[in-house]
Amino acid sequence: MNGLAFVLRRTLLTIPVLWVMSIIVFLIIRLVPGDPVRTMLGFRATAANVAEVRRQLHLDEPLLQQYLDWAGGLLHGDLGQDLVSKAPLAELLAQRLPVTFELTGLAMLLAIAVGVPLGVRAATGGRWVKRLTSGFVVAGISIPDFWLGIMLVLVFAGTLTLLPPSGYVPFGDDPMQNLSYMVLPVLTLATAEAAYILRTTRSAMESVLQRPFVTFLRAKGISRRRITYGHALKNSAPTIVTVIGIQIGVLLGGAVIVETLFALPGVGRLIVTAVNQRNYPTVQAGVLAIAATFIIVSLITDLFIGWLDPRISDGASR
Amino acid sequence: MTASLALDGLSVGFPTGALGDPRIVSAVDGVSFTVASGEIFGLVGESGCGKSTLANAIMGLLPTSTIITGSARVHDAEVIGLSDAALRQMRGNTAAMVFQDASTSLDPTWPVGDQIAETIRAHQSVTRSEAKEKALALMTEVGLTDPSERYGDAPHRLSGGMRQRIVIAAALANNPKLLIADEPTTALDVTLQAQILQLIDRLRVAHNTAVLLITHDLGVIAQVCDRVGVMYAGQLVEVAPVAELFANPRHPYTRALLAARPGAQSGAERLAVIPGQVPDLSEEIAGCRFASRCPRRIDACAVTPARVSLGDSEVACWNLPTGGTE
Numbered sequence A: 001m002n003g004l005a006f007v008l009r010r011t012l013l014t015i016p017v018l019w020v021m022s023i024i025v026f027l028i029i030r031l032v033p034g035d036p037v038r039t040m041l042g043f044r045a046t047a048a049n050v051a052e053v054r055r056q057l058h059l060d061e062p063l064l065q066q067y068l069d070w071a072g073g074l075l076h077g078d079l080g081q082d083l084v085s086k087a088p089l090a091e092l093l094a095q096r097l098p099v100t101f102e103l104t105g106l107a108m109l110l111a112i113a114v115g116v117p118l119g120v121r122a123a124t125g126g127r128w129v130k131r132l133t134s135g136f137v138v139a140g141i142s143i144p145d146f147w148l149g150i151m152l153v154l155v156f157a158g159t160l161t162l163l164p165p166s167g168y169v170p171f172g173d174d175p176m177q178n179l180s181y182m183v184l185p186v187l188t189l190a191t192a193e194a195a196y197i198l199r200t201t202r203s204a205m206e207s208v209l210q211r212p213f214v215t216f217l218r219a220k221g222i223s224r225r226r227i228t229y230g231h232a233l234k235n236s237a238p239t240i241v242t243v244i245g246i247q248i249g250v251l252l253g254g255a256v257i258v259e260t261l262f263a264l265p266g267v268g269r270l271i272v273t274a275v276n277q278r279n280y281p282t283v284q285a286g287v288l289a290i291a292a293t294f295i296i297v298s299l300i301t302d303l304f305i306g307w308l309d310p311r312i313s314d315g316a317s318r
Numbered sequence B: 001m002t003a004s005l006a007l008d009g010l011s012v013g014f015p016t017g018a019l020g021d022p023r024i025v026s027a028v029d030g031v032s033f034t035v036a037s038g039e040i041f042g043l044v045g046e047s048g049c050g051k052s053t054l055a056n057a058i059m060g061l062l063p064t065s066t067i068i069t070g071s072a073r074v075h076d077a078e079v080i081g082l083s084d085a086a087l088r089q090m091r092g093n094t095a096a097m098v099f100q101d102a103s104t105s106l107d108p109t110w111p112v113g114d115q116i117a118e119t120i121r122a123h124q125s126v127t128r129s130e131a132k133e134k135a136l137a138l139m140t141e142v143g144l145t146d147p148s149e150r151y152g153d154a155p156h157r158l159s160g161g162m163r164q165r166i167v168i169a170a171a172l173a174n175n176p177k178l179l180i181a182d183e184p185t186t187a188l189d190v191t192l193q194a195q196i197l198q199l200i201d202r203l204r205v206a207h208n209t210a211v212l213l214i215t216h217d218l219g220v221i222a223q224v225c226d227r228v229g230v231m232y233a234g235q236l237v238e239v240a241p242v243a244e245l246f247a248n249p250r251h252p253y254t255r256a257l258l259a260a261r262p263g264a265q266s267g268a269e270r271l272a273v274i275p276g277q278v279p280d281l282s283e284e285i286a287g288c289r290f291a292s293r294c295p296r297r298i299d300a301c302a303v304t305p306a307r308v309s310l311g312d313s314e315v316a317c318w319n320l321p322t323g324g325t326e
Helices: A002-031 A036-041 A047-056 A063-075 A089-124 A127-142 A145-159 A175-208 A212-219 A224-261 A267-276 A280-308 B051-059 B084-090 B112-123 B128-141 B160-171 B190-207 B218-224 B242-247 B252-259
Strands: B003-016 B023-036 B040-044 B067-074 B095-098 B178-182 B210-215 B227-232 B235-241 B307-310 B313-316
Touching: A002 A063, A002 A280, A036 A047, A089 A127, A089 A175, A089 A224, A089 A267, A089 A280, A127 A175, A145 A175, A145 A224, A175 A224, A212 A224, A212 B095, A212 B160, A224 A267, A224 A280, A267 A280, B003 B051, B003 B210, B023 B051, B023 B067, B023 B210, B040 B051, B040 B190, B040 B218, B051 B067, B051 B095, B051 B178, B051 B210, B095 B160, B112 B128, B112 B160, B128 B160, B160 B190, B178 B190, B190 B210, B190 B218, B210 B218, B218 B242, B227 B242, B227 B252, B235 B242, B235 B252
Parallel strands: B023 B235, B040 B210, B040 B227, B095 B178, B178 B210
Antiparallel strands: B003 B023, B003 B067, B227 B235, B235 B313, B307 B313
C-alpha cells in the first residue's frame, strides 16, 4: 500500500531527472568555447572541410532540432557513431561498460566488506581498535589513487611479479586471468572507498548507540552482540547506504583514472581517448552512460533505504 | 511478604573534574528502603535529585566508571557488582524497567511486536512462533485493540499512548518480580497518563509485581502508590505511606515540597518556593544536604541524620517539627 506508492513515486521521479541530465550532457559539449569542428579538424582545415564535417554531424541545424534528433535516437537505442572508427556507439558502450561495471562493482564490494565490519568494531571496540582504524581512515582518504596505483604496480607487478601490471582479458574468456588483471585496479579504487565507508559506519553507529532505545534494549536483557548487529547496524544502515550510493558516483569518476593507469578497456578510458581525439559523439555517449548509471544507482539506493527504514517510505519525519 | 527490592545504604558516585583535581559527584547517598512484592512504591523528588540514577544503578545501566557502594537486592539476589552476563540474565527477566519517552524507547526500524517477542526469546527458550503468540497475548493484555494488525507496524505508526503500552508489554514479557517505571507518564497528556497508570496498577495486581514508580509529580504518587520515598540531593529524607505523607509530612523538605504545589495555599497569588539552591554535589557535603535551605537548621545537622520512625513514617531529620504544616 504505502510502500508501493513510495516505489512508484520514487521511480517516476527518475524520468525527469534522466531527461534534464540528457539536456545537460547535450549542452555541455556544445557550450564549450570555440567551434568543436574547428577544434576537431585543426587549424589547417579549409572552410569547405569545416562546412562538410559540420553538415555530416548535423551541427548546422538549429540547437533544438539537433537535440530532438539525438534524444529521438536515444529512445530507440541509437547513440550515434564514433567519429574515428565509425562503429555504432551503442555497440562500443556494450563492450566497454561491463569492464567499468566490473571494476567499480568489485571495488565497492571490497570496500563494503572491509569498511562496514571495521566501522562497527571501531564504534564498539576498545582503544586499540579505535586507534588502528583511525589510522587507516586518515591514510586511506589522504593517499591519491593514481599514486597508490603506481605503488601497487611497483610492488606487486614490479618487485614481486605476482600480478600483471596492466591489461585485460574478458571474464567470459578466462575468469581467473580476468580476476588477476582486476586485483590491482580494484585495490587502487577500493582503498579510499573502504576508508570512507569505515568512517561513515563508525560515526553512524556511535550516534545510534547513544539513542535511548539502546538503553531500553539493554534494560530488556538483550545481548550486546544483538544490540550491535540487530539494532544499531540496522538503524545506521540508511546513512551507510546513502553514502555508498553517492560514492558509487565517485568510483565511476575514479574509474577514468584507474582504467587509464592500468590500460583497462572501460568507458573511462574510452572517454579519455575520445576527449584527446575531439571525438565528441563518443564523449557525449560515454558521459551519458556514466550519468545514467549513477541515476539508476541512486534510485536503487533510495528504494533500499525506504525498505530499511519504514519511516522514509511512509513519508514520516525521522 | 518477601521484599522484591531491598536497598541498603546504596550510594552512587560519578568520577568527574579535571586531571589533577578529580572529584566525585555523589548522586545517590546511602539510600535504604524496601519494596514488597505487589506493592507500588513511589520515589519522588525534583529533577537531578538522583532518583533516575538510583534506578539505573539497580539495573546495572550506569557506565563502568561509576562508583557504586552498598547493596541492592532484587528478589533476594544481590545485583550490585554482577558480571555483564549475570546482569543480562537479570534485566528484563527478574527486574524490568520502562523509561519516560516511549517514542524513543523503541527501535524505529523494528516492528513493535517483534520488539516484545525479542525480549521473550532473550530469556525463554521458545520458538519464534511461540514468542510471537506470547507477544500477541501481551499486546492484548496491555489493552491494544487488534494486536495481530498492530504486530507488524513500525513504532511511528502508533500513537504515544499505544507506544507506551508496547514498552510496558515488552518490559513485563517475562513476568519480572520488579518493574521500575522511570517517569512513565511524563511525556503523555493527562488523560493518557491516567490510563497508563491504571494499566500499570492492573498489571501489578495481576502478576504480583513490585513497582518502583519514579516521578516528580505528586499527583501521580497520590493516585496509585502505596508508600512514598522523598529524595533530596541524593538522600532519602522521608519514607511514608501515601496518605500519611500528604496528611502529615514530617521532614522540612517534604513540607516545603507539598507547600510548593499549585493550589496548596488557597488565595495565594504566587507559588510558594523553597529559598536557596540545591547544593553542588561535586563538593563534599557533611551531614544533611537540605540543611543550607532548611528553616529548622540546628548545629546537629552537620552530621548525617539517622532515620527515625514516627508512626508509619520514617524520617531523617534531627529537628523534626511537631504539629501541623508550617
